[in-house]
Amino acid sequence: MAPTTQQPAEPAAPTRGKGRPRSAAADLAILEATRQALAELGWGGLTMGDVATRAGVAKTTLYRRWPSKNELVVDAMAILFDQLEVADMGSLQADVEAVVAQFADLLSRPETQAALLALFAEGSRDPQLRRRIQEQIVEPQKVLVQQGRANAQARGEMVPDEDEHAACEEIDIIFDTIAGTVEHRLLVSGRPVTQEWIHRFATLLLNAFPGTTC
Amino acid sequence: MAPTTQQPAEPAAPTRGKGRPRSAAADLAILEATRQALAELGWGGLTMGDVATRAGVAKTTLYRRWPSKNELVVDAMAILFDQLEVADMGSLQADVEAVVAQFADLLSRPETQAALLALFAEGSRDPQLRRRIQEQIVEPQKVLVQQGRANAQARGEMVPDEDEHAACEEIDIIFDTIAGTVEHRLLVSGRPVTQEWIHRFATLLLNAFPGTTC
Amino acid sequence: MAPTTQQPAEPAAPTRGKGRPRSAAADLAILEATRQALAELGWGGLTMGDVATRAGVAKTTLYRRWPSKNELVVDAMAILFDQLEVADMGSLQADVEAVVAQFADLLSRPETQAALLALFAEGSRDPQLRRRIQEQIVEPQKVLVQQGRANAQARGEMVPDEDEHAACEEIDIIFDTIAGTVEHRLLVSGRPVTQEWIHRFATLLLNAFPGTTC
Amino acid sequence: MAPTTQQPAEPAAPTRGKGRPRSAAADLAILEATRQALAELGWGGLTMGDVATRAGVAKTTLYRRWPSKNELVVDAMAILFDQLEVADMGSLQADVEAVVAQFADLLSRPETQAALLALFAEGSRDPQLRRRIQEQIVEPQKVLVQQGRANAQARGEMVPDEDEHAACEEIDIIFDTIAGTVEHRLLVSGRPVTQEWIHRFATLLLNAFPGTTC
DNA sequence: CTATAATCGAGACGGTACGTCCTGTCTTATT
DNA sequence: AATAAGACAGGACGTACCGTCTCGATTATAG
Structure with a gap:
């Protein structure tokens, strides 16, 4: 359920990695922005760049968590x-x-x-x-x-x-x-x-x- | 049923249109090419340019008849x-x-x-x-x-x-x-x-x- | 000097051919339209279709007389x-x-x-x-x-x-x-x-x- | 002299631009490709897409720097x-x-x-x-x-x-x-x-x- | 008076380039 | 390491012209 994509192994590892931890706030903001954009623009009008902007987040942050629009929308829905x-x-x-x-x-x-x-x-x-x-x-x-x-x-x-x-x-x-x-x-x-x-x-x-x- | 989009009035018009008439063969070729491309590439992979190429037709010929992918696919289906x-x-x-x-x-x-x-x-x-x-x-x-x-x-x-x-x-x-x-x-x-x-x-x-x- | 391009032989033949003769008025209208369009739109904005429209003439009529924009403009100038x-x-x-x-x-x-x-x-x-x-x-x-x-x-x-x-x-x-x-x-x-x-x-x-x- | 078009202010800005810096190599490749294409194809045959291909660069990279063919060619010359x-x-x-x-x-x-x-x-x-x-x-x-x-x-x-x-x-x-x-x-x-x-x-x-x- | 024939208008046609937009990856400096 | 910013290669978009073509309609000469 959580936007766990793209991570090393996840279940076996509560990976207390070294670097800066991922922002949890960003996840929520992105999913909310996705729903908002969907409601306003529809599926065809939904763009990763736009979602990032609405969420106040860089595109990289999006792709670090979800491999593509499809998966992102699944989680958002x-x-x-x-x-x-x-x-x-x-x-x-x-x-x-x-x-x-x-x-x-x-x-x-x-x-x-x-x-x-x-x-x-x-x-x-x-x-x-x-x-x-x-x-x-x-x-x-x-x-x-x-x-x-x-x-x-x-x-x-x-x-x-x-x-x-x-x-x-x-x-x-x-x-x-x-x-x-x-x-x-x-x-x-x-x-x-x-x-x-x-x-x-x-x-x-x-x-x-x-x-x-x- | 016929791909009559984009035309003046159609039913009330036995309008002997003045210029060169639209090619009926092109219509069929385009719709067939559309179904073929859909089967091969799916909705997301469907491209107006690709359909045109498959149908042996210019992209303009496509747009002259259908305003967008959506309408084209409706008629093809x-x-x-x-x-x-x-x-x-x-x-x-x-x-x-x-x-x-x-x-x-x-x-x-x-x-x-x-x-x-x-x-x-x-x-x-x-x-x-x-x-x-x-x-x-x-x-x-x-x-x-x-x-x-x-x-x-x-x-x-x-x-x-x-x-x-x-x-x-x-x-x-x-x-x-x-x-x-x-x-x-x-x-x-x-x-x-x-x-x-x-x-x-x-x-x-x-x-x-x-x-x-x- | 005259827009004589594209004709059989011209000097040797006052060719009183059979068909409908070319409209002399069209020539003048086209050249005038060309100069007008040049003045308004410049070289880059000049299009054959636009010249034809301004001259009240079909595109075919233009191409029957001049092989391309270049030659047309030479004659117009x-x-x-x-x-x-x-x-x-x-x-x-x-x-x-x-x-x-x-x-x-x-x-x-x-x-x-x-x-x-x-x-x-x-x-x-x-x-x-x-x-x-x-x-x-x-x-x-x-x-x-x-x-x-x-x-x-x-x-x-x-x-x-x-x-x-x-x-x-x-x-x-x-x-x-x-x-x-x-x-x-x-x-x-x-x-x-x-x-x-x-x-x-x-x-x-x-x-x-x-x-x-x- | 430098292809500085399209940028914020340039002289007054030691602006350590935030994102990825523009590729200087791309600039040179594009200008060289432009001259090459001009020599081969002439002004009329010069195409933004072709220049991009020759330079091994995307068309967007061209338009990010120069608003049109004209400005590009000025800089190239x-x-x-x-x-x-x-x-x-x-x-x-x-x-x-x-x-x-x-x-x-x-x-x-x-x-x-x-x-x-x-x-x-x-x-x-x-x-x-x-x-x-x-x-x-x-x-x-x-x-x-x-x-x-x-x-x-x-x-x-x-x-x-x-x-x-x-x-x-x-x-x-x-x-x-x-x-x-x-x-x-x-x-x-x-x-x-x-x-x-x-x-x-x-x-x-x-x-x-x-x-x-x- | 009827062929025959070249012209005319209109507009469809195959094609090419346009300039824009989006994707998913990358390279920066910063945190 | 993750972040914001933004450049990057690539590809599709829908539009605009090009020069050619196919129509029906017109307008001349030749039989």
């Missing part, structure tokens, strides 16, 4: 996706609606709109980038589904998993469906995600899965 | 999306599976992977581009859903629409779900769309909609 | 240099002053300033162009020197030529001196040619040549 | 004109002949032929360029005349200047005459400057000025 939470609202339907609403809010921010699909597009060519996206952006979302599922099972709304593998597959398909549908609605079709739409979508979703004992 | 068809396979489930398979095939092509998400990302900033994408890429897909629905109703698998508006909303949500989920599976999660996955997904989909009389 | 005359003012000194004044006037026009040195520069690389410049621009000036010399000899101010060859050489050197000095003063040093300067220069010139019987 | 010298040959006639010969040699170089008139032509439109040409190319020549005159006065061949202003005017007219005549002979008339021609021209020149006590 990851912070936002880390804030997603699944609260136990008492029922599966309510939990789903809450999570979808949170996700839709996130996708409505200008920086997210500018960055998310562009990152996915870049990731489809660069496997290393794809992995980084998976770890820092996609996984945090998928965890929500697992969590919500566990909550539902704890409440007795869903039968517990028997086959580990099948459960995994099912989580995948649910996740792709939720994330994909909301993204498509907001970013491709360009139509709003209202409370009513969320309700309809969540209802469909629960219909679709016969495993729910509601 | 639109041709692929025009080829989608909904065949009547006898049952709604079979029809859905067929259409999903077709769509997944399309999204598996390297040029589509390179272009689609990048276009959507650009479209989220540029309303004109978004409209163009809607008309030339998204609409042709949505038509499939409408068509399939009509077929199902003709076969008696679905009750006919009563409320026009509600039907429209439902088509929207179905469409966003199908397109979004498949895109997310293939382009974001990076996992394959197998025959089995398609079957599971189609089943879920039909479960979700109680209107089906199966 | 030649008209101005054809207007130079040597009037018999009664004394060699007066004649020289009159001719220098005329020449200085010509070099003070903006189109001349823009074109003359540029043409000479181009001519130093392109022998064909150099010949054209010699014939249409330089020779008309040199004739003035010969004429003035003849007048002076007729008035008895100079001894008649004995050696044809030596006379020729002397005309050359006088001509280079007058033209070169005035050009350098006006176009290189950028200082004005006043009545006083002309007088001083003419005096020096007559001093320099002992052959004058004054 | 200035080096040649800095090499002019007036040697004391013992007599005014000999000194004049030596200087004219030197100047003619310089004007016979292909890069000079390509550049000089073209620069003067451009300078007649652009006052800033004209000033630059004056300072770096014309003045070094004019200094020769002043120097030669001083030498002659020291030798007693010329009476010393009484009126400062008149002397200045006289230097101007002598300079325009020498430079203009040689340039016209070589670059416009396109005829060679032989030893004999130089002798004749120098003789005329000394005739013209009665101030000489020979």
Whole structure:
């Protein structure tokens, strides 16, 4: 999660190196500047030089931490996706609606709109980038589904998993469906995600899965 | 559909344009070269100059027809999306599976992977581009859903629409779900769309909609 | 002199060809437009397309008559240099002053300033162009020197030529001196040619040549 | 003299510029490449991109130092004109002949032929360029005349200047005459400057000025 | 009166250079 | 060692002209 790129080994070493230590403030300033620039200028308008200027930092400082724009933006966006939470609202339907609403809010921010699909597009060519996206952006979302599922099972709304593998597959398909549908609605079709739409979508979703004992 | 950008009025004009007419062969060569370059180099590697060279055409000829890379790629991809068809396979489930398979095939092509998400990302900033994408890429897909629905109703698998508006909303949500989920599976999660996955997904989909009389 | 370039044979043929005859009005309009554009935009800013537009003529019409900008400008300027005359003012000194004044006037026009040195520069690389410049621009000036010399000899101010060859050489050197000095003063040093300067220069010139019987 | 264009203030600044200092080697390579390209391709064929390539330098490095082709060529040529010298040959006639010969040699170089008139032509439109040409190319020549005159006065061949202003005017007219005549002979008339021609021209020149006590 | 033919306008075409912008690396002096 | 500053090689951008071409329309002479 931390902008640890480009360093010797990191986990094995709390490297108390000799020279001047890296400025932690710079990291935050750069990531904030990146989000700001994304929101203002979009993915295509984002330049490393501009980010450096906004952050009050030299270009070198940027490249010392991130190998390129892509990785920088992944880290800048990851912070936002880390804030997603699944609260136990008492029922599966309510939990789903809450999570979808949170996700839709996130996708409505200008920086997210500018960055998310562009990152996915870049990731489809660069496997290393794809992995980084998976770890820092996609996984945090998928965890929500697992969590919500566990909550539902704890409440007795869903039968517990028997086959580990099948459960995994099912989580995948649910996740792709939720994330994909909301993204498509907001970013491709360009139509709003209202409370009513969320309700309809969540209802469909629960219909679709016969495993729910509601 | 035709690369008619940059021209005076087009529909209302049987305008016997005065100068030398634009080369139709150039249009085709450029669009083909664009798809080729996308497949080879990806969105980021796509260069107007390179496309021009591949098409055996001057860069000016490109800019005379398309104001930028974005519009060019929309038109180049639109041709692929025009080829989608909904065949009547006898049952709604079979029809859905067929259409999903077709769509997944399309999204598996390297040029589509390179272009689609990048276009959507650009479209989220540029309303004109978004409209163009809607008309030339998204609409042709949505038509499939409408068509399939009509077929199902003709076969008696679905009750006919009563409320026009509600039907429209439902088509929207179905469409966003199908397109979004498949895109997310293939382009974001990076996992394959197998025959089995398609079957599971189609089943879920039909479960979700109680209107089906199966 | 006429813009006869690019035609079959011309002298041997008053070629009453079959097709539509070339517009004589176009020639004049083009040359006038050329001088206008030169005065406004300078040599570097002069474009064939712009000249065509100013003349209300298609670019093709231009290229049918002149192979390139250089030749076009030679012809456009030649008209101005054809207007130079040597009037018999009664004394060699007066004649020289009159001719220098005329020449200085010509070099003070903006189109001349823009074109003359540029043409000479181009001519130093392109022998064909150099010949054209010699014939249409330089020779008309040199004739003035010969004429003035003849007048002076007729008035008895100079001894008649004995050696044809030596006379020729002397005309050359006088001509280079007058033209070169005035050009350098006006176009290189950028200082004005006043009545006083002309007088001083003419005096020096007559001093320099002992052959004058004054 | 140095290619100092585009810099903050230069003389008043012992400014220990903060970033990486400009490469001095690049300056020399660029100016040399410019002269080479001029000699090979002429003014019209001279391209910023080509110069950059020859110098093994990026185009941006060129534009960082010189705003355009014109200024670059002035600096490239200035080096040649800095090499002019007036040697004391013992007599005014000999000194004049030596200087004219030197100047003619310089004007016979292909890069000079390509550049000089073209620069003067451009300078007649652009006052800033004209000033630059004056300072770096014309003045070094004019200094020769002043120097030669001083030498002659020291030798007693010329009476010393009484009126400062008149002397200045006289230097101007002598300079325009020498430079203009040689340039016209070589670059416009396109005829060679032989030893004999130089002798004749120098003789005329000394005739013209009665101030000489020979 | 109809071919035939060269001209005209318009504007598309392949090509080249332009001057700008951004990338990612480098070289300074400073901290 | 990391920092700010900024020069550097390289490459794509979108524009402007060049000189050629392909159109339909015009305007002359020749049959």
